[in-house]
Amino acid sequence: MSTAVLTVRDLSVRFRMRGGGLVAAVSCADFDLAAGECLALVGESGCGKSVLASALLGLLPGNAETAGTATVDGVELLGADERTLARTVRGRRIALVPQSPAAHLTPVRTVRSQLEETLRELTGTPRRQLRAAAVAAAERAAFPASHLDRHPHELSGGLAQRAATALALVGDAPLLLADEPTTGLDRALVDRTADELRRHVTDGADGRALLMITHDLAAARRIADRVAVMYAGRIVEIADAEAFFGRPGPRHPYARGLLAALPERGFTPIPGLPPELSDLPPGCAFAARCDRATDRCGTRPGFTGGLACHHPVTAVAADPAPDRG
Numbered sequence: 001m002s003t004a005v006l007t008v009r010d011l012s013v014r015f016r017m018r019g020g021g022l023v024a025a026v027s028c029a030d031f032d033l034a035a036g037e038c039l040a041l042v043g044e045s046g047c048g049k050s051v052l053a054s055a056l057l058g059l060l061p062g063n064a065e066t067a068g069t070a071t072v073d074g075v076e077l078l079g080a081d082e083r084t085l086a087r088t089v090r091g092r093r094i095a096l097v098p099q100s101p102a103a104h105l106t107p108v109r110t111v112r113s114q115l116e117e118t119l120r121e122l123t124g125t126p127r128r129q130l131r132a133a134a135v136a137a138a139e140r141a142a143f144p145a146s147h148l149d150r151h152p153h154e155l156s157g158g159l160a161q162r163a164a165t166a167l168a169l170v171g172d173a174p175l176l177l178a179d180e181p182t183t184g185l186d187r188a189l190v191d192r193t194a195d196e197l198r199r200h201v202t203d204g205a206d207g208r209a210l211l212m213i214t215h216d217l218a219a220a221r222r223i224a225d226r227v228a229v230m231y232a233g234r235i236v237e238i239a240d241a242e243a244f245f246g247r248p249g250p251r252h253p254y255a256r257g258l259l260a261a262l263p264e265r266g267f268t269p270i271p272g273l274p275p276e277l278s279d280l281p282p283g284c285a286f287a288a289r290c291d292r293a294t295d296r297c298g299t300r301p302g303f304t305g306g307l308a309c310h311h312p313v314t315a316v317a318a319d320p321a322p323d324r325g
């Protein structure tokens with residue numbers, strides 16, 4: 001692996017609510033993403049994945065407060081003003097592959113005209129070369145040239161996804177940020193989309209990195225080099241994808257529970273519900289649902305060695321729960 005494309009240190013996002021309450025949407029996220037690498041950020045709905053992505057793109061609402069740092073390709077994102085973000089970050093250093101391509105594309109304009117406009121804006125392609133450049137840009141995302149004069153509503157879900165991906169790739173950004181790129185697609189299309197995203201990371205001449213936010217663990221397994229598991233606003237485990245999905249498996253009890261809840265792995269739900277982000281306990285946020293929890297979990301575990309847990313599961317076969325108290 002080469003140098004880091006994205007460096008996130010101690011990133012926290014809180015929303016200040018009317019009445020003075022605080023919602024701790026992201027707490028102390030800390031990770032790097034290297035060129036040529038794909039990191040899948042997984043976790044249940046509402047755990048803070050999209051807020052983390054919005055923080056990187058500078059798209060948080062006015063009631064958000066941030067702390068920590070996030071650097072992409074030498075640019076510090078959290079302190080950046082809107083002008084810097086618009087001119088040097090979005091599209092140029094971070095390309096967003098959106099959750100809902102149909103909503104992201106402009107409905108009244110053809111794919112060709114949207115590609116040409118984005119090319120003009122991001123790469124300064126001269127007018128006479130725009131047509132050929134748009135065809136080449138479409139090709140990179142396997143969008144057929146024969147469909148370039150269609151409007152978004154005339155495209156299938158898969159082709160709309162490719163059109164959005166083609167637009168995202170125009171600026172040659174070193175970081176691709178895909179927020180739930182496979183939502184609403186059937187399994188075959190999920191696999192194809194995942195493979196294509198992977199290809200854009202592998203093929204990037206200067207080393208592109210992909211941060212994929214998803215709750216689709218099968219898509220994460222197909223594409224990711226590493227997996228980051230988020231629970232109640234906090235990354236609780238970062239692991240090598242092969243070890244995580246295979247052997248020895250996840251070390252954090254929540255991450256183990258996530259896998260065990262998959263239909264093909266026994267369909268065993270994790271008991272209880274996640275805590276409210278406006279009312280997090282002082283200790284481990286998963287302790288109330290965890291069969292390994294002890295009194296020690298009343299103190300918040302630090303994040304060390306890719307793990308935030310006082311009682312991680314080790315590779316020892318029997319995995320007995322620790323003595324309580």
Ligand SMILES: Nc1ncnc2c1ncn2[C@@H]1O[C@H](COP(=O)(O)OP(=O)(O)OP(=O)(O)O)[C@@H](O)[C@H]1O
Pocket residue numbers: 015023025043044045046047048049050051052061063215277
């Ligand atoms: N502007 C806001 N003000 C207050 N709370 C917010 C705001 N935006 C998001 N939140 C809260 O932050 C938390 C994290 O939301 P986020 O959308 O990041 O979750 P997610 O993991 O991406 O979920 P999903 O998979 O459903 O998109 C949620 O509890 C959400 O209600």
